[in-house]
Amino acid sequence: MFLANRRTLLRVTGLMAAATVLGAFASTAEAQEKIRIGYAISKTGPYAGGAGITTLPNYELWVKDVNAAGGIKVGDKKLPIEVVEYDDRSSSEEAVKAIERLANQDKVDFILSPWGTGLNLAVGPTLNRLGYPHLAVTSVTDKAPELAKRWSNATFWLGTSAQISEALADLLGKLKSEGKIGPNIAMVSIADQFGIELSAAGRAAFKKHGFTLAYDKTYPMGTQDLQPLLKDAIAANPDAFIAFSYPPDTIALTEQAQLLKFNPKIFYVGVGTAFPLYKGKFAANSDGVMGIGGWNADSPQLKDYLARHKAATGKEPDRWASSITYASLQVLQQAIEKVGKLDRAAVAAEIRSGTFDTIIGKVKLKDGLLQDIWGVGQWQNGEFYAVAPASLPGARAPVVPKAQWQ
Amino acid sequence: MLLVDIVLPGLVLGGMYALIALGLTLQYGVARIMNLSYGESLVAAAFGAFSLYSGLGLSPLAALLLAVPVAMLLNWLLYRFLLERLMRRSKDRGAQEIDSILVTFGVLFVIQGAMLVAFGGQYYSYSYLSIPLTIMGSTLAVNRLVALLFAALVGGAVYLALTRTRIGTAVRAIAVDANAARLVGIDVAALSGLAFAFGGGLVAVGGVLVSMFLTFNAAMGVVFTMKALVVVIMGGVGNVMGALVAGLLLGVVETAVARLVDPGLTLAATYALFLGVLLIRPTGLFGRAVS
Numbered sequence: 001m002f003l004a005n006r007r008t009l010l011r012v013t014g015l016m017a018a019a020t021v022l023g024a025f026a027s028t029a030e031a032q033e034k035i036r037i038g039y040a041i042s043k044t045g046p047y048a049g050g051a052g053i054t055t056l057p058n059y060e061l062w063v064k065d066v067n068a069a070g071g072i073k074v075g076d077k078k079l080p081i082e083v084v085e086y087d088d089r090s091s092s093e094e095a096v097k098a099i100e101r102l103a104n105q106d107k108v109d110f111i112l113s114p115w116g117t118g119l120n121l122a123v124g125p126t127l128n129r130l131g132y133p134h135l136a137v138t139s140v141t142d143k144a145p146e147l148a149k150r151w152s153n154a155t156f157w158l159g160t161s162a163q164i165s166e167a168l169a170d171l172l173g174k175l176k177s178e179g180k181i182g183p184n185i186a187m188v189s190i191a192d193q194f195g196i197e198l199s200a201a202g203r204a205a206f207k208k209h210g211f212t213l214a215y216d217k218t219y220p221m222g223t224q225d226l227q228p229l230l231k232d233a234i235a236a237n238p239d240a241f242i243a244f245s246y247p248p249d250t251i252a253l254t255e256q257a258q259l260l261k262f263n264p265k266i267f268y269v270g271v272g273t274a275f276p277l278y279k280g281k282f283a284a285n286s287d288g289v290m291g292i293g294g295w296n297a298d299s300p301q302l303k304d305y306l307a308r309h310k311a312a313t314g315k316e317p318d319r320w321a322s323s324i325t326y327a328s329l330q331v332l333q334q335a336i337e338k339v340g341k342l343d344r345a346a347v348a349a350e351i352r353s354g355t356f357d358t359i360i361g362k363v364k365l366k367d368g369l370l371q372d373i374w375g376v377g378q379w380q381n382g383e384f385y386a387v388a389p390a391s392l393p394g395a396r397a398p399v400v401p402k403a404q405w406q
Numbered sequence: 407m408l409l410v411d412i413v414l415p416g417l418v419l420g421g422m423y424a425l426i427a428l429g430l431t432l433q434y435g436v437a438r439i440m441n442l443s444y445g446e447s448l449v450a451a452a453f454g455a456f457s458l459y460s461g462l463g464l465s466p467l468a469a470l471l472l473a474v475p476v477a478m479l480l481n482w483l484l485y486r487f488l489l490e491r492l493m494r495r496s497k498d499r500g501a502q503e504i505d506s507i508l509v510t511f512g513v514l515f516v517i518q519g520a521m522l523v524a525f526g527g528q529y530y531s532y533s534y535l536s537i538p539l540t541i542m543g544s545t546l547a548v549n550r551l552v553a554l555l556f557a558a559l560v561g562g563a564v565y566l567a568l569t570r571t572r573i574g575t576a577v578r579a580i581a582v583d584a585n586a587a588r589l590v591g592i593d594v595a596a597l598s599g600l601a602f603a604f605g606g607g608l609v610a611v612g613g614v615l616v617s618m619f620l621t622f623n624a625a626m627g628v629v630f631t632m633k634a635l636v637v638v639i640m641g642g643v644g645n646v647m648g649a650l651v652a653g654l655l656l657g658v659v660e661t662a663v664a665r666l667v668d669p670g671l672t673l674a675a676t677y678a679l680f681l682g683v684l685l686i687r688p689t690g691l692f693g694r695a696v697s
Contacts, residue, residue, distance in 0.1 A: 045625050046626075048624065048625035049527055049623045052526050188669075217670065218670040219670060219672070222629055223669070225418075225657075228412075228661050228669060229664060232665065248621040252620075258538075259536065260538070260545050261538070272529070277528070281531050281532065281533060315528075
């Protein structure tokens with residue numbers, strides 16, 4: 001019995017070994033039939049809200065678009081994309097572990113980035129060490145230029161905090177010189193890296209343009225009642241109300257401002273203003289509200305993108321980072337096609353040096369950074385138009401003062 | 407007047423805290439289930455209200471009539487087929503708590519997963535009764551006032567039911583000592599199930615009402631579980647009146663700190679108050695003496 005068993009065992013082991021070897025051959029043969037692209041994204045945890053609107057729908061849309069067109073052209077072959085997806089649970093450790101797993105176990109050809117500044121900075125060193133191109137789209141940090149220098153594989157797409165705050169301060173400065181607003185600003189910001197960087201950059205930029213910060217406070221994440229904050233901001237009687245806020249706060253601040261009949265000439269709120277949810281909730285009252293981001297809504301490519309996004313995911317994209325996320329993927333695809341093989345280092349170099357045709361127009365990065373960034377957008381007649389920097393093509397004139405809440 | 411402008415909005419915020427904690431105080435204090443899926447159930451109710459409102463145009467207040475019985479039934483089934491076995495198997499309260507934590511930790515992911523599949527990760531928000539009302543110079547939102555009103559009414563009713571009725575007395579007896587309650591002929595399993603189901607109904611009330619003014623998504627449950635836990639423990643585990651008072655107190659303190667000191671310190675104030683209460687009264691404001 002024992003012998004027979006051992007023999008069977010040996011036979012099974014032998015078969016398994018053979019199968020593994022064959023399997024290995026099969027998978028190397030298969031690897032040329034497909035491009036394996038992996039990503040870990042926040043499907044749960046506090047970042048799921050942002051990832052669910054800005055990043056994940058665009059990954060899905062892009063994969064769908066590429067595969068519908070037969071795939072990515074590598075050499076003389078078109079390779080369809082196969083996706084490996086993980087949930088990073090909004091945790092830096094999980095995100096880093098998932099990247100290691102994607103590279104070492106799943107052996108994916110390319111890795112797409114997670115959502116958010118924190119997670120992108122967390123996975124940055126690992127992606128750099130493993131040699132994968134890192135498209136850090138949804139990250140806003142003043143360290144971007146320095147990081148892009150340190151990580152030759154990385155690119156940053158949403159500008160720096162200073163860029164965004166300066167665009168806003170420039171716009172306000174211009175309105176002040178035209179006599180449309182006075183010099184008083186009330187600013188509130190969320191107490192995390194995003195809020196701290198933007199408000200610090202804002203403080204400097206507003207001062208440079210001759211503004212006074214009549215009210216300047218931070219609030220902790222997850223604050224469920226922003227009315228106390230708003231009441232003190234109202235008491236400061238500002239010409240412009242500026243909030244570097246996250247989506248739930250952006251919504252709550254707008255709602256409370258309406259309840260309290262707070263009608264400053266400029267009402268600017270943070271992340272979430274550019275979301276379709278904002279327009280959906282506030283309807284006509286969203287008109288005139290300014291916020292981070294914006295896009296050139298008149299561009300035919302973006303109109304087409306909006307329609308495709310809606311058809312594929314059932315939702316409209318946000319008007320800030322969504323289109324840039326999609327454009328970054330188009331850049332990745334074109335870089336692979338130009339290099340003509342799955343050579344990650346060459347693709348990363350091509351992304352940095354090449355010029356690409358995307359839905360946001362011609363993209364040419366400088367020192368690893370996308371240069372032409374919208375800082376301020378404004379809802380006008382149901383569309384979130386970019387209004388600053390005014391020097392960029394497609395910028396609209398801002399409507400100031402904002403109409404009173406209805 | 408600044409004082410009115412702190413106390414009134416503070417009470418309104420506190421009413422919401424009390425409202426989201428009432429269900430947990432019944433489930434944890436009486437049925438002895440440390441329900442980690444509490445916040446997820448609350449968010450599920452919010453999604454239910456949102457769907458009924460945006461799909462059928464049904465007002466959230468009318469949705470309560472549907473949400474509460476459904477939630478009670480689901481919670482009763484959960485208790486009957488999953489938790490009751492655990493309760494019977496575990497010897498002492500400590501073991502029961504640990505088992506219930508493990509099981510409801512799993513339930514948390516089931517509910518969250520279902521919500522993610524149905525609604526995705528993005529934020530949801532709608533407006534209902536977002537009307538300003540000025541009382542003594544302080545402007546409040548009607549939807550938040552409604553939440554405060556419900557917290558007071560429901561809290562009061564549950565308190566009376568627990569202290570003035572026969573079933574309520576039996577339920578409290580179970581909370582004190584389940585074995586002794588069994589000896590005097592109380593059907594512990596049935597009544598614990600009832601208390602758990604009732605707690606579930608209160609979660610639904612909380613979820614439906616906060617959905618009128620808070621932005622939510624499928625990942626947000628833990629925020630509510632944490633807040634509810636702070637309120638329940640501060641008020642004294644299992645004490646409905648305690649949860650009500652602790653919730654209101656937290657709201658007023660947070661608002662006062664935000665107006666008088668710095669809005670950045672509200673979270674610190676919450677935990678300072680929490681620790682302060684526990685240092686002076688380790689079993690909470692209305693808690694039993696340690697036996």
